[in-house]
Amino acid sequence: MRARTAAAVVVGCAALALTACSPATSADTSAGPGASGSPESGTVTVLAAASLTEPLTALAQQYEQDHPGVTVRLGFGSSTTLAQQIAEGAPADLYASAGEAALDLLPADARGDTTPIARNTVEIATPPDDPGHVASVEDLADPDLDVVLCAQSVPCGAAADEVLHRAGVTPHVVSREVDVKATLTKVTLGEADAALVYHSDVVGAGDAVRGVEVPADDNVVLTYPLVRLADRPEVTAFAGLLTSPAGEQALTAAGFLAP
Amino acid sequence: MSTAGPASARATRRTAGRPALSRAALVVPAVAAVGLVVLPLLGLLLRTDWADLGRHLSAPVVWPAIRLSLLTTVVTVLACFVLGTPLAWLLARADGRLATWLRAVMTVPVVLPPVVGGVALLMAYGRRGLVGRPVLEAFGVSLPFTPSAVVLAQVFVSLPFYVLAVEGAMRAVDARYDAVAATLGASPLRTFTRVALPLAAPGVVSGAALAWARALGEFGATITFAGNFAGRTQTAPLAVYVALQSDPQAALALSIAMLAVSVLVLGLLRGRWMR
Numbered sequence: 231m232r233a234r235t236a237a238a239v240v241v242g243c244a245a246l247a248l249t250a251c252s253p254a255t256s257a258d259t260s261a262g263p264g265a266s267g268s269p270e271s272g273t274v275t276v277l278a279a280a281s282l283t284e285p286l287t288a289l290a291q292q293y294e295q296d297h298p299g300v301t302v303r304l305g306f307g308s309s310t311t312l313a314q315q316i317a318e319g320a321p322a323d324l325y326a327s328a329g330e331a332a333l334d335l336l337p338a339d340a341r342g343d344t345t346p347i348a349r350n351t352v353e354i355a356t357p358p359d360d361p362g363h364v365a366s367v368e369d370l371a372d373p374d375l376d377v378v379l380c381a382q383s384v385p386c387g388a389a390a391d392e393v394l395h396r397a398g399v400t401p402h403v404v405s406r407e408v409d410v411k412a413t414l415t416k417v418t419l420g421e422a423d424a425a426l427v428y429h430s431d432v433v434g435a436g437d438a439v440r441g442v443e444v445p446a447d448d449n450v451v452l453t454y455p456l457v458r459l460a461d462r463p464e465v466t467a468f469a470g471l472l473t474s475p476a477g478e479q480a481l482t483a484a485g486f487l488a489p
Numbered sequence: 490m491s492t493a494g495p496a497s498a499r500a501t502r503r504t505a506g507r508p509a510l511s512r513a514a515l516v517v518p519a520v521a522a523v524g525l526v527v528l529p530l531l532g533l534l535l536r537t538d539w540a541d542l543g544r545h546l547s548a549p550v551v552w553p554a555i556r557l558s559l560l561t562t563v564v565t566v567l568a569c570f571v572l573g574t575p576l577a578w579l580l581a582r583a584d585g586r587l588a589t590w591l592r593a594v595m596t597v598p599v600v601l602p603p604v605v606g607g608v609a610l611l612m613a614y615g616r617r618g619l620v621g622r623p624v625l626e627a628f629g630v631s632l633p634f635t636p637s638a639v640v641l642a643q644v645f646v647s648l649p650f651y652v653l654a655v656e657g658a659m660r661a662v663d664a665r666y667d668a669v670a671a672t673l674g675a676s677p678l679r680t681f682t683r684v685a686l687p688l689a690a691p692g693v694v695s696g697a698a699l700a701w702a703r704a705l706g707e708f709g710a711t712i713t714f715a716g717n718f719a720g721r722t723q724t725a726p727l728a729v730y731v732a733l734q735s736d737p738q739a740a741l742a743l744s745i746a747m748l749a750v751s752v753l754v755l756g757l758l759r760g761r762w763m764r
Contacts, residue, residue, distance in 0.1 A: 308734070310734040310735075311733075311734060314733070314734065376631075376634060378716070381717065381731050381734070382735065383731060383732075383734035383735035384734065403718065404633075404634035404716060404718060404721075405634050405715075405716025405717050405718050405722065406716075406717055406718060406719075406731075407712075407716070407717060408712070408717065408730065408731065412712075416716070419611060419615060419617070420615070420616050420617045421611065421615050421616055421617075421633045421634070422634075
């Protein structure tokens with residue numbers, strides 16, 4: 231009898247523990263000061279590729295400061311996952327994808343207004359002390375190196391596979407992570423000797439990783455399209471900031487190439 | 490109950506006027522509760538492409554994931570049995586402050602978000618971890634990204650469930666049996682294996698089932714600590730998550746397979762031990 235009670239309690243806890251496991255990453259910039267008197271108000275929901283985390287967070291904060299009535303809500307993840315979530319009905323006003331492949335997953339009526347906001351290339355990231363002595367893509371062929379890539383189904387994984395294919399290199403891959411930030415984390419934690427991520431991720435990580443550039447012949451360039459899914463004035467205005475010279479400056483400062 | 494007292498008689502009179510309303514106050518939330526659990530399962534069953542289920546189940550992502558999940562969860566349950574049963578027995582027969590603290594510490598993974606568990610595992614067994622760094626330097630062995638890491642993550646999250654369940658069962662074993670065994674000359678180890686374990690067997694089985702179910706569903710700690718690589722560390726839940734991006738029907742087929750295995754195990758346990 232006591233055993234069964236204990237088991238019931240444990241099952242209840244199990245339910246709690248399981249619901250606590252949520253893989254989707256999301257970030258919500260703090261709500262604006264909420265002061266009235268500004269001509270604009272409302273909420274802009276942006277779902278964006280994980281690689282855009284730093285510049286979009288900075289731009290959203292700047293926008294909220296300039297427009298105190300507007301709240302910008304940001305969600306980051308793999309472009310593929312986000313496009314699927316939008317197709318399943320996730321509320322989003324703007325969607326920014328790494329590369330254009332994920333756009334095919336959007337519902338047909340959501341592909342209308344698309345503007346490129348940036349471009350990105352693939353780069354090797356290693357821990358700062360470079361335990362695997364990586365100086366080129368060819369060095370990744372060393373079977374003693376633990377290499378981490380993005381999953382084949384997300385843009386950075388497809389781009390990494392293309393780079394390795396062009397270079398004719400087959401590395402010892404130990405994990406294929408769900409998005410580019412998870413891939414980079416394995417290097418910043420020192421668990422992997424090298425990862426293929428975007429140039430902007432290496433720039434964003436600062437001293438936490440060391441970047442090894444991939445020559446243009448082996449590299450791929452991904453365009454980042456911004457898809458406008460709503461026509462409200464605050465949405466148009468925030469999209470306008472992303473495509474403005476100020477937005478381009480923030481993106482290039484974060485390591486992206488101009489569109 | 491034939492000996493209903495005056496209190497229950499009063500209660501009956503108070504609610505007798507509006508029995509339909511009072512019944513609805515119970516039935517409506519109860520139906521909502523059932524709906525919350527049943528609707529997602531129904532959605533899974535209805536969205537599955539049953540005609541081509543066999544073809545989707547033969548997608549390359551499916552079988553390696555199921556095989557790895559079965560292999561690692563069985564090892565996990567064995568580890569829980571070998572390590573957790575003695576601990577449960579010691580805790581069941583201890584009353585001191587140390588036992589109270591141990592019980593609390595062992596319960597932490599139950600409430601800890603699994604991803605945090607994965608980070609904690611990296612800090613302990615990662616290449617730069619508390620144990621991981623010296624082991625790597627001494628033996629050249631590193632745990633992350635291996636099937637052993639998958640097992641370690643599963644043991645971390647499921648051992649507490651096992652220990653709590655088995656400890657409850659062993660507490661229910663009358664302490665006089667221990668005393669009798671001791672007077673007959675049995676050592677503590679013999680008392681444990683010959684008296685406590687057989688008497689607590691139903692609790693051990695239900696604890697093992699709980700641990701197995703928790704290990705089978707493990708996602709956060711595994712992807713954080715062991716990574717995600719087909720055939721080596723990509724268990725069934727990881728494969729479902731990743732396949733949903735590239736081959737949703739394979740993800741649904743794998744989900745159906747996991748649902749079937751779970752229901753089967755639950756059914757067997759209900760019939761045999763968990764009445």
